[in-house]
Amino acid sequence: MALDRLFRRRRTRGGGRDVPELWLKCPACEAQIYKKDLEANLMVCPECGHHFRLGVEERVRLLLDEGTFEVTTGRVQPEDPLRFEDTEPYRERLARYREKTGRPDAIYGGTGAVEGVPTLLLAMDYAFAGGSMGSVVGEEIARGAEQAAAEGRALVIVAASGGARMQEAALSLMQMAKTTMALDRLWERRLPYVSILTDPTTGGVTASFAALADVILAEPGALIGFAGPRVIKQTIRQDLPEGFQRSEFLLQHGMLDQVVPRERLRSTLAQVLRLLHPEGAKTRGA
Amino acid sequence: MALEFEQPILELEARIRELREYAEEKDVDLSDEIGLLQQKLERLQKETFANLSRWQRVQLARAPGRPTTLDIVENVFEDFIELHGDRAFADDPAVVAGLARFRGSSVVVVGHQKGKTTKENIHRNFGMPHPEGYRKAMRMMDLADRFGFPFVSLIDTPGAYPGVSAEERGQAWVIAQSIQRMGRLKVPAVAVILGEGGSGGALAIGVGNRVLIMENAWYSVISPESCAAILWRDAAQAEAAAEALKLTAHDLRELGVVDRIVPEPGGGAHRHPERAMQALAEALAEELEALEPLGPEELVEDRYRRFRRMGAVRIE
Numbered sequence A: 001m002a003l004d005r006l007f008r009r010r011r012t013r014g015g016g017r018d019v020p021e022l023w024l025k026c027p028a029c030e031a032q033i034y035k036k037d038l039e040a041n042l043m044v045c046p047e048c049g050h051h052f053r054l055g056v057e058e059r060v061r062l063l064l065d066e067g068t069f070e071v072t073t074g075r076v077q078p079e080d081p082l083r084f085e086d087t088e089p090y091r092e093r094l095a096r097y098r099e100k101t102g103r104p105d106a107i108y109g110g111t112g113a114v115e116g117v118p119t120l121l122l123a124m125d126y127a128f129a130g131g132s133m134g135s136v137v138g139e140e141i142a143r144g145a146e147q148a149a150a151e152g153r154a155l156v157i158v159a160a161s162g163g164a165r166m167q168e169a170a171l172s173l174m175q176m177a178k179t180t181m182a183l184d185r186l187w188e189r190r191l192p193y194v195s196i197l198t199d200p201t202t203g204g205v206t207a208s209f210a211a212l213a214d215v216i217l218a219e220p221g222a223l224i225g226f227a228g229p230r231v232i233k234q235t236i237r238q239d240l241p242e243g244f245q246r247s248e249f250l251l252q253h254g255m256l257d258q259v260v261p262r263e264r265l266r267s268t269l270a271q272v273l274r275l276l277h278p279e280g281a282k283t284r285g286a
Numbered sequence B: 001m002a003l004e005f006e007q008p009i010l011e012l013e014a015r016i017r018e019l020r021e022y023a024e025e026k027d028v029d030l031s032d033e034i035g036l037l038q039q040k041l042e043r044l045q046k047e048t049f050a051n052l053s054r055w056q057r058v059q060l061a062r063a064p065g066r067p068t069t070l071d072i073v074e075n076v077f078e079d080f081i082e083l084h085g086d087r088a089f090a091d092d093p094a095v096v097a098g099l100a101r102f103r104g105s106s107v108v109v110v111g112h113q114k115g116k117t118t119k120e121n122i123h124r125n126f127g128m129p130h131p132e133g134y135r136k137a138m139r140m141m142d143l144a145d146r147f148g149f150p151f152v153s154l155i156d157t158p159g160a161y162p163g164v165s166a167e168e169r170g171q172a173w174v175i176a177q178s179i180q181r182m183g184r185l186k187v188p189a190v191a192v193i194l195g196e197g198g199s200g201g202a203l204a205i206g207v208g209n210r211v212l213i214m215e216n217a218w219y220s221v222i223s224p225e226s227c228a229a230i231l232w233r234d235a236a237q238a239e240a241a242a243e244a245l246k247l248t249a250h251d252l253r254e255l256g257v258v259d260r261i262v263p264e265p266g267g268g269a270h271r272h273p274e275r276a277m278q279a280l281a282e283a284l285a286e287e288l289e290a291l292e293p294l295g296p297e298e299l300v301e302d303r304y305r306r307f308r309r310m311g312a313v314r315i316e
């Protein structure tokens, strides 16, 4: 699980008893939070509202109506077309991430309903290779868009990605065109596409399908941009302005429709889909 | 300024030149010697260029003297008129756009533009566009659709500019929009990678029905230097990264990312730009002619099918 690495801190309580992995520290306000409290609060710090990353399965549970989810991803498997090797062969990296997440690549999702509106939801998995987009992510998104169009569903994609996957080089780059063009199947059928940007969404993912939705929502404080802050800093050789490339900054610059706290994400998404989806009003509450 | 692996070729060329001058000056016949050296030169050039490493190709792709967009609109096209501005914020000198005539018909041309001197490179931002450049490109796509003219794009950028202002004005957003807009073109679209095809900043004008690449150009998701800095944590590993990325014309042809390689004259396009442009003109004419029979909807569908099959996956 992606949550494992959050629990680095150990905290000693009462009588010097060591209680590992039950507490963690909020990186924003440094408060010690009881893990169960954090989970009960949708992985949002109860003290300061900092949004921790949410796992893909929890994301699906958060957004879809209970009992409606049917997984569609998982059949598309990665290859190693370039036999890429840097400090570690790509094949071994893939195996390691598969082991860690239990999934073949950095995307998870399927069909379901959002307050009754038929939807196809895809969530990018940051825990798998930083949510990077290679051929599998591109293929799942293209298939998702095509299936949503064929079945009259809204498409919702939750982005969480460092960008394109370097180990698939030019083929990763091509996924930007492939996913972008696949979205037009929805356009033709007047079906809505909502993009939810979470921390972080950068590079080739922002610069393709994630930026092209009818409505773009973002979680608070998420890093969103084209180039990463480190690259920009190197280029301009200056410190970056406070809050640069965070959700609120992007809202201010006109790139997003709303910044929505996680507790209101489901209801906001439902409202948008209800208003945009051709059968939204009819299927509401069904 | 010569590349390291070009040195022996250039030295031999210099010797031949000297001998010729000497022969002329002294009025002696050195044609046998010169002939032999010529043969040696040709052999050396052939050998050097047949065994170029990927990293050497990257250096060739960046060599000053290669045909740029402005060279091509002047030499391959006729009657070019440059059109400026994004109608929103500014004109981006890293992107050149306009109308021209090609083999008797009007076309719309958009391309990245690097400078030939340091001063010009600063003006052109080393061919790295801001959002305004892509907005200008999209204006040109509208123009092509409105008049039914073929759209030709010329790619030569290290990447879209990674700066604060570019981020503030939605670099990711305009790249995405430009990809989408180009995908929707109802006219034939041919993209040519002239030199550097750096990531999304290149792809933004790379959604052609046909994608061509000059023999010594590169195209990938990241530059070898940046890739090395991230994966090897050492930018000096760029050579290894270039190998791993498989970013040359021949690699990309094999991966199905490009449709056609435009051959460069011996020694590279930077040494014989006219001949390189001649080869490009011929390839461009053939590709545009091949697309002519397709109707507006067929062209959109053709482009979707072309990019839809990109990638390497296995279905279980």
Ligand SMILES: [Zn+2]
Binding pocket: A026, A027, A028, A029, A030, A031, A045, A046, A047, A048, A049, A050
């Ligand atoms: Zn906190």
